[in-house]
Amino acid sequence: MTDNSQLRLKLSVLPKEPGCYLMKNKNDVIIYVGKAKNLRNRVRSYFTGAHDEKTMRLVSDIVDFDFVVTDSEVESLLLENTLIKKHQPRYNILLKDDKSYPFIKITKEKHPRLLVTRTVKPSNGTYFGPYPNAYSAHETKRLLDRIYPLRKCDTMPDRLCLYYHIGQCLGPCVYEVTQKQNQEMIQGITNFLSGDTKSVVDELTNKMNKAAEELEFERAKEYRDLIHHINATMEKQNMLTSDMTARDSFGYFTYNGWMSISVLLVRNGKLIEKKAEMFAMNDTVEEEFNRFVYQFYELDSNLKPKEVHLPVAINPSILKEALPMKVITPKRGSKREMVDLANKNAEIAIKNRFEIIARDEARTVEAIDTLGDVLNIEAPRHIEAFDNSNIQGADPVSAMVTFIDGKPDKKSYRKYKIKTVEGPDDYESMREVIRRRYSRVLREGSPLPDLIIVDGGIGQMNAAKSILKDELGVFIPVAGVKKDDKHNTAELLYGDNAEIVPLKKNSQTFYLLQRIQDEVHRFAISFHRNTRKKSAFRSALDDIEGLGPKRKQSILRAFGSVENIKTKSVEDFKRIGIPENVAERIVEKLQNNK
Template identity: 50%
Template sequence: MTTKHIEQKLMLLPDLPGSYQMKDKNGKIIYVGKAKNLKNRVRSYFKSDHTGKTAQLVENIADFDFIVTSSEKESLLLEITLIQKYQPYYNIRLKRGTGYPYIKITNERDPQILLANEVTKDGAHYFGPYPNVYAAQETLHFLQKVYPLRRCNGYQGRPCLYANIGQCLGACYKEVPESEYAEQIKKIKRFLDGDTKEVRKMLQKKMATAAADMAYERAADLRDQIKFIEATVEKQQIISRDGTPRDIFNFYMDRGWLSVQVFFIRQSRLLKREKRLFAIIDSPEEELAQFILQFYNRRNSVLPKEILVPKGVDTQSIAAVLNIPVRTPQRGEKRSLLELAGKNAKIVLDEKFRLLAMNESKTTGAMQEIADALDIEKINVIEAFDHSHLQGADMVSAMVVFEDGVPNKNKYRKYKTKGVLHADERAETMEVIRRRYTRLLKEHGALPDLILMDGGVIQLNAAKEVIEDELGLSIPVAAMVKNEKHKTADLLKEEGADHVHLDPNSQGFYLLQRIQDEVHRFVITFHRQLHSKSSLGSRLDEIAGVGPKTRQKLLSNFGSMNKMAQASISDLQKLGISEKVANNIKISLAATQHHDD
């Protein structure tokens, strides 16, 4: 039976080409497929009756993922690559090798050009794979005629048949100079890398001549040959042509959340994709730069030869730390791959928001599932807390409220802690909980049915100490325990107690994840706003003639340095600022922006 989670994801699939990956309950990829239209193809698994191995596959699907490509052909090539990498249990046709041929130039004294079923580490040059097998065969025959290498078994003291008709350089009866092979191989590589202009021009001329001579069959053969060449050497975004191992990073930001896509290009193919979603404090470009540095530091893996990033990211700083080139492509294949990564990043974040919206409208029973798990009779109102700080300083907190499974944003609260100077989880939690519920008691406000802390044992114990010991309240308190991916996995009621598990496919589990995401987003957004204003305010304090009142006017009217820097002298004077001070502001902000750039 299809789970609610899969039902919701099916509704969000795009009408675009791509590759899809079916996963089992352990997150292991068990099948990889391709689609001209992802929505129609993936839905067909769950909306149609199946028999045999397909029915077994569907029974074992617990989740799925997908990567959008730019064409159906690219989705096929990506499918091939992912099957080779993950060796999914239910893929049979492409499990060994690719099922599609490569064109291979052998690594030997008298090299040959031939078809191969898979790539091996034999020093040969490989091109492909080519989904159109017949076109690849015809193109190979064409290359053997136009750029011959060796087509015989080697020296035999006399010319072979192919040498007699000009399709073998003659290793069968003479010693062929290595330079002659090298020149032919250079032409073949250029042709298979897409430089077919000269050859196509020659074929088109022959085709026109044959048509003029009324040799229509010959003209048709030449026309087909041109089509086979186009089908074989057509450039693909999924297959890089220069063979450079590179990683591609791009992002999409919305509503305080950053979606990052990482494409790993290896052996001229998109070998792997990783995706990340997280709330951010700084600008998306700054966050991406930090993410890249932490990404490689945490993975402790072999670095690529090149990293590609979007415009605005500090390429020099990343390159200096990692000691590899970091570039922003302006055009061509690399630019297209970067844009494709950005497109996938947007799709992932859009899917998250749409899933949240769908789950908010389907909360029947979710609150009760949480109540049952925690042995609480009934839950109508949940208040959740989270903290944020910047390298141990500027500690802030926030609270979100969910009523009957739906967020009530009118009741959200932000807290700038007063008595906590540095990142002290216990002190921060105690102050915020004390302020929140002392005020509710004083104002005779309604108390929640459950308090959730987005942290571990320290925050749980601190909150319970204030609620139970200081205020004498009996509100249940639990901590949302995260897994290694920083996502809510369980609940914790008491230090040392067993974790309270919820079914990962239940509405109660999804509600917990929504609460965690929402409180984290809210506190991070608040922190980002304070950090931005504080940073801008400190810069304004350094400008001659700008006092507290002028500073406040500027912050209230413009809000950001970019808007302030774009304002004219007259715009600044309208706020009651003298021309001299306005000039100082313009000069100082221009210099600051130039330094930042």
């Protein structure tokens, strides 16, 4: 248990009631929200016994907690969801993908239209779906537009449009279209979207045969193409259920302290979507599962099916009370098979993820070991790389990136504005930044890298080594990475004479060097652009009376670059809140600078 006596005291007086608990860090920020049937037992369990690495990390950050007692476990689930959305704690998992699914809508208008929408308002139309993606919904709509010529225009025009001339609209803007005609088309669309494509195909087949008998072969060909298009667009998957009930089947799998949950969405007897989420577990399996399912439907209320099917290992009582849908635990038959399939998908997803991570880590370790072998040094687990950036000596900067075990450690990146160098002197810039970086590292007692990589050849390498050896008295291996004429990583240089180290271009070690060089170059260029932009902006607008830092920033946000600002008039500046007299001074100065 923690040594914090105040925390121990709070733990000892916790009630044995259901409720929610809120874990806080040293800054009094809520970092985790959970629920419990028994608050005392659940919260105390965090500070006793053994835990996996992720829970230990959470516990190490906890310095205080708060709690809310509820009347039941169901209420605690609902409250937990509200608190998570409000505080967004770093150790909780919230489903981020809240994009709604697309639906096809028949509007409730005198002359109805067919639309694809993600917003469902039953009062102003009839909706069909959801569809697995926008492409599927739009393809279906395009097909229906060719078969049923409903109105297309948002507002009724006063003349016939292209859709009338290509046979996809009856032209209610000019010609009378009766309610009976509209209702017949709506009924056909409704049947089609409800799964009855056979009657539509039969009707088109009759029209095709009739057109052929009347020697209208072009029209017969159009009907034939429509039939083929229906079959291609609406090609069904194997029937997964014996009825058309909308249902979602959930499955899960836990592995190495992580949980994977898979959801199979079945609509109109077809599997339209599989969704899978993976996250670190900070709670029991059942609590993590219930939380996920509840949030799943909270984020997209239009997605709710008639039935939700759960694995047998999950007690359904909480979700039965929390969800408005029918919650079932299938014991046998096709519905149980669908839940088993969801479990299998969850297992495959999480094991594949860890397999990819393991393989990637193995390749990276191999690349680092090989790099150490070819340079005849210890495997460089800690690498720091430098790159300079300037334009003809203007606004010179340097940047450093850090790679630990082959992966970027962005919190250790550093930026340097060159202070002592006049003009475009890459070697002196390298000396300055190496001196500044490692004199500070030595002063603060921070760990030295196993390898330094500089962007460039023997000149840059010697500049770095001269500072390290002659001024600071430390030995750190220094390698250079040169680019070819296409600015791609070409050669690794090492040794007193900067000899080329033989590396295969398709080796993991070469890929590692490419990633390091690309990252430090990106970081340096980005820093230089920002520095140059600010410098150019300051110099162009310096010494203008009434133009302070805040107004300069508002101008830059509104117009972007200095070149763009030079094209603006007094009225343009006034529109963004710059007083007229100041705007006139800006335009005058910029005109003179041209």
